[in-house]
Amino acid sequence: MTTSVMNLECHNVPRSEHPHPHWQRLDWMNLNGQWSFSFDPGDEGISSQWQSNYEIAYDSLITVPFSWVSPLSGIGSDSKGIGWYRRTLTWKPSVKDSRLFLRFGAVDYICDVWINGVHVGSHQGGYGSFEFEVTETWQVERENTIVVRVEDFDHDYQARGKQGYGEIRGIWQPVWLESRPQTYVKDAKFVTSIDGKVEVTARIIAYEAGTAELTLQFAEGSILHSADLDLVAGENEIKSSFKVNNPQLWSPETPYLYEGELQLTGSCGRDVVSTYFGIREIQTVRFDDRGYRWITLNGKPIYLNGTLDQSYHKTGYFTYPSDEEMRDEIYLMKRLGLNFVRIHIKPEEPRKLYWADKLGILVMEDMPCFWGNPDEKARTSYESEALEIIERDYNHPSIFSWVMFNETWGLKTDAKEAGVTADISQQSSYLPETQEWVREKYRWAKQMDPTRIIEDNSPCNYDHVESDINTWHFYLNGYDQLRNHLHEVVDKTFPGSDFNCIGGNVQSDAPLMNSECGNVWGIEGGAGDSDLAWHYRYMMNEFRKHDKLCGFVFTELRDVTNEFNGYYRLDGVGKDFGYDAFVPGMTIADLHSPDFIVLDAPPCQTLFYGEKTIVPLLRSSFSDQYHGQQLQVKWELWYDDLGVRTVEACGNMQVDWDGYGVSSLSSLSLTMPAREAVAVLAVSLVNDANHTIMRNFITYDVRSGKADGVIGPQSGCIQIPVSSYTEQTFKQQWESIQGAKVSGGGEGHFIYEVTLPDPAEQTLIRDIEIIFEASSKRLLARNIEGGKVNDMGIGAMHGADAMVEYNPNTYYMTDEEVHPSRLNLLIDGKAIGSFDLPDDPADARGVLSWHYQPVQNKLDEAGSYGYLCKMRIPVQLTAELNFSRTFRLELQAEVGGVALYGRNAGRYPFDLLIRYS
Template sequence: MKNLVTVLFCLFITTLQAKIPLPEHPRPDFERADWQNLNGDWAFEFDKEDLGLKENWAKGTKSFSKTIKVPFPWGAPLSGVQDEADIAWYKREINVPTAWASRRTFLTIGASDWETTVFLDGNEVGKFQGGYVPFSFELTKYLKYGQNQALIIRVDDKRRDFALYGKQGYGNARGIWQTVYLEARGQNYISSFRFEPDIDKQKVKVVVHLAEPNKTGKNLPLKLIIKTDNQPIEVSQQMANNASSVSFEVAIPNARLWSLENPYLYETSITLGSDEQIKTYFGMRKISVVNLPHTDYPYIALNNKPIYLQLTLDQSYHPDGYYTFPSDQFMKEEILRTKQIGLNGIRTHIKIDIPRKLYWADKLGVLVMADLPNFWGEPNAEARAESEKTLPLMIERDFNHPAIFSWIIFNETWGLRTNVQENGKEVHKYLPETQKWVVSMVEKAKKLDPTRLVEDNSICCGAGHTVTDINSWHEYLPGWEWENYLSNLVKNTYEGSLHHFEVGYKQGRQPNINSECGNVWGYEGSTGDVDWSWDYHRMINTFRKYPKVAGWLYTEHHDVINEWNGYWRYDRSNKFTGLEEMVEGMSLKDLHSLIYLSTGNEISKTVKPNERVRVPLYLSSMTDRSDLGDKLTLQVKMYGYDAIGQKKTWGTRTETLPYKPYINQEVESLLLTMPNEKAVVTLALTLQDQAGNDLHHNVMNFIVEASTPQEINLLNGKKAQLVSVEAKDFSQAKWSAKQWNVMEGAKVNGTGSGYFEYRFKLPSNDFGNATFIAELGAKQLFVKDIDQEKIKDDNYMLGARVAPDKNPNSYPMTDETLFPSLVSVSVNGIFAQQVELPDDPADHRGVLSWHYQPKVRKLNEAGSYGYKVAINVPKEALDLARKTGELVIRLTAENGLSGGIAVYGDRFGRYAINPCVILY
């Protein structure tokens, strides 16, 4: 009968879990069989005046007026409630099954911010202060098994300068934000355990801790079962009487290592006595530092092999759940997204991430840098105590995740500066005594976890390292500045160098890595929403020239409220780089290839017609692949667009490049002859193995500057006369919203409904046909174009919000949301054709818009481009033109779609064309 009750209860729980958010066990690395998920609808009440304790709301007699969806933080859309106060109460009934009566029952909350007090039937069972780590309270002595009981939780989330707030300004983690659950534990239960793998000796050290010393008067049997591909490994140990822990080693012969390519996990069960069993897992892997082969450059190593780190900053936010993701599948997809574009790791930024997301990093093979969240006040005693309390709890919770390779204690010295008086002025300084405390935190972390690397401070903004395992640094630059920066960096970083270190500290043999980079803060006032792919390409090309830098970390994985430079939008919809249109087979993943062919920092170059051009090549192999032989094949193709946007190919050829594992050096340059005409030329590079399999693609562009010809050869072999005007030389324009020019008329914009009119003086009437050609795009009216006021100096980290297109530098990157415009073209007053312009895009295809940007820290509609439009002139319009000697072409944006027209000239957009008419 007892078994039947248990089965029915499990069926009931399974049915219930299907209706609640995040029904999965929140800790695959620490899972007891008997547990009950309490996520879902709870009664809820704000306590704006902090009267709940005085009025004894814990008794359960007060009726709560709202319903909240746990575990989403209040204020997050998925919670169902607005953010109205700093204190709130939760209430629901629980019913603990009688089958649990022989054991101890605990309530566990994965995370709740900040002070959480739990009551059962009016009895206070515990209080916890902290916002990121799990805590449990025992309910056993208050339980009435099989009966409904009132569980009430009070959370006080007042802002405290010493609390580890992190970047909650992007969306506050108010109250409970991780799964709440009940679980049955043994009378003597395990509080923590760790697996310390030693791949060199083919063994793992296991340490198991009890919550309380064993007071049974006898040894308790402890059994470990580790699944393998063959027979499971079974180990029997004893938890001695009066002991609170046991440590032992287990041989793992022929161990399958956890790696990025094969993230193998050893599923394990731990049984203590007759009533305590836990499911978990571990990975056999090693984190260390080794030299990059053929060099003396220290690299972070996985399983004794150097890893070229290609990471992204993961703010780990969701627009509807804030700190909490809507589903386990979403968390899995976050990790898959990272892998699918060729990255090998994430840095979960200023947030101790949700365990199930870390599980998917373990399961799918993505490395993780784990941050301790920061406080925003000064480093006083309260703030230090909060960090000192949370650090060991973070390490204890996440020790068994093989994906985590480093702990970052502080970020950009946030919270580490103190206001002091100097010469009658108040200054904000990183004091020597604070630095000593930071060193003590590093030492504490290394003592708690000697198996991983520990970073004192992910440095930026004038502060340096003290004692650290990683010589990391942050830098945000326009793409063109990376060459000088990295050249100087590698000269200044060496053993004994003071560069990047505080006074009294110096560089040792640490790997040198970038731990935040990109263009977002590289421009005055940040970029806003902009095509990041161009500067990104220049940056990555440059990093691959300097193998002394052992990796980089791009900001960031996805957009957040004030940074729109993510690989994905905030809602995880796609952005488009346009690379796939530039080189057949190319994608963003090519910029993360372990075998990489760089043309250097310059990815577009002004050249003359027929010029002989040298293109430098740098071959970077960050892999030990030895199956490729000693040579690679390089397929070279030159193609592009002439002065009327005709696509042409100017040559293809094959080159041979030397190869060996971990080669990182300049190889023989390419010599190219440019076309003898005005054009935008794309150099498409495809690196192949000897069997013809593509290994890597890259691209470079050349702008052949020449006068627009008066006569041009058409692709059909015919000759045509060409009459053109500059984009800015329209004869008339009228727009309902706004009209303006960009970069002295290189591009002209009209928004709303309206028209541009161009007049073309004809050289003769000796022609039979005419075609109007132009590069046109839809034109959205952005906030920055309505209000030129610059973004105020708001503190984004604490929640300031602005429109992504308010920034003067912004021009939103191409994504899944289109902004079409319907354009009617008339010639000499006669309707010719209606054209739909699909979008107002900006990405890598806007070669000219990037190439001609001045080298200042401001952007002018960078990366924007349009679509080549070719309109045949009606016969009636030609007849009029023969009489008047001109073609008058009007481009009218209709009211039916979003509206607006952008007209691109030959120094902006994608094609080197001005609005023109060809006569033939």
């Protein structure tokens, strides 16, 4: 925004930037910082005159704007109830006889405010912004005392969203004072068209009747529009329009903002407001002869690669500590190749929405929900907040959709209150009269804002009533289950279908989009903290097979208190998905390309030596960037030959890249290598400038069907199953992945007895090499004390303990935190060398650990893998073994422990391997 709009009195103040960059005046004072604070558990404050008797000492200091529950507030108490705030200050507006307003970004939940002992206003609602005019009570030449009383009792009718991760109680967004002239612009709405037409509806509060001039100036003065006005005393609604020549359209790729100001000049002063708008159009459109719609941005289809954002911070909870962290949040999304975010069950802070506008990310913004019955009190409270939210956030070009309700929360009526004596189901407790109220709210929002997509309810119970977009939620684990589910949803989606609807309602031709997906809840007891990478790749691939599907929302951007399914840890630490090990240069962003090559095959298949297979390919295009061009599909079938990347076959295919949507390409015919291998089909889409547009892969477990399958160059070899040790000395030791992996925590050793070939079979052994796959071993609480399944139920939505280290499914995904170990090799008690094991990783590279999971809804160290360890036995020791032909192999772990991976676990398809020649 315009850098000249500054608050000169906010040094060393938390969140000192202007709270509403979409609507800011020059003359303001930030009131964030330390306030006196006290709880009022007995509700004695008003009767004891806390609002006016300043001799009464408050017992704490609180840092505004942080919820009194959060660590950054300095209080850190989860107490619901009543809290009092007090602050004394002086402030004089820069222009004499200005009107003064005390503004609140958001306060949860019921707020009363006094200035110098005079009550200036009340407000109810935890998420909307509000203000009180304090002109008459503010003393410009003397100290003023502001007192705020906040009441938050978590009433059933109260819109609370998903606050269980960390409550927002009391003041949780910035507070500031602002001066305005006697006649001022209350607000203005911009409606833009891609032809450059901009319609403006402004509300002007006039002190008295008279004439005035409204001037709009944007893009450093290149856009200038003015209108002469005849104002009546009080509120005036003014409509005007202007044309932007050669408009620069806003999109995630080119987030151009027209920044500037509104000026209102008249006999009652001059009001100047800095603001901005973006020119863009969101629609739903049928293309060609399709019987369904896609979502379009600026007249073109867009595939929405999105994530669910709880918008939660570990120290400020729902209030970010700094503007930079809100900015960086948008960056973290964009670096993944995402183009939109669903802000979950809460409207976002305007400051973060500014960064979405500025950096370019589309926003689906949810209304907060209540958790009680949808009675009259709950409905009235909800409607008031929804109005505040839409009015406040209307001008953000990033927002493309309003979601009125989520997963029918707050829409189900308790059986007793419904007057039903027998138990009623979830569906039937969503009563017909409530459904009609939801329809009413959908149509109300559509009338309020016809420029955006409105959704009645983002459903997990297949219970739409009426909506601009046909979305659904699913949390499934396992390729077959996911594939079948998507086919079912797509097949049942057509105009007139009653699928995904309730109450006799049927589908229109609205776009089909997923609005929550992932594997965090698709596993018995929850996925704990486990690898996302394997599931994520094939889920993205399966989505892109379906022409009807126009986007998804992955749960979620960051881990939160009891969900560990984020692209990032809660503190922003990145996770390693491991895709570049399959296709050089591949990142998760490749899976979010608008132009995509679908590999219509499972993520891994077991095939035999030399077996042939066919891989169908499809193209999916939701961008016209390469339409009319000829692109190349380059492919390789390769495998890792004990540390050496070996290409079995390769080729390329010319593709005419025309048209939107999904269509078939020629299939690939592959022949598997004649050896034990994890083979990889790596595919890249490349343009004529040799730029790689996207990458994808699938894998194969190639087997001989025999116990002594070929491993590496032809030579003598002995494979020893990792579970066939003769001795182990670890305090914690166990087997996993159906015995294909053995682990020992802390210090200890595994001992194997090795017998080399009889001299009659091989008279002279010149060289012996030991090869195996190993990682360190991070001990979890479940490894020490045993696993515990915690069925959190609805408590999961309120921050219930996930017991992550006890969860039987937990195996930490690879990230920036490492757990190293050292492994020593001994032959007959003689140390011959050691390996530094950097970590205990789990991600897509653990192909065999994923492929050999016995069931889909439980994880047994899924995705875990190790490092290739190779060591030659010294010559002198080899000479001795020519005579004994037996030796004792000891793998001795130091503090970090060790995991050993066999034929059906990890990354490499062999057990403990002894090669000799």
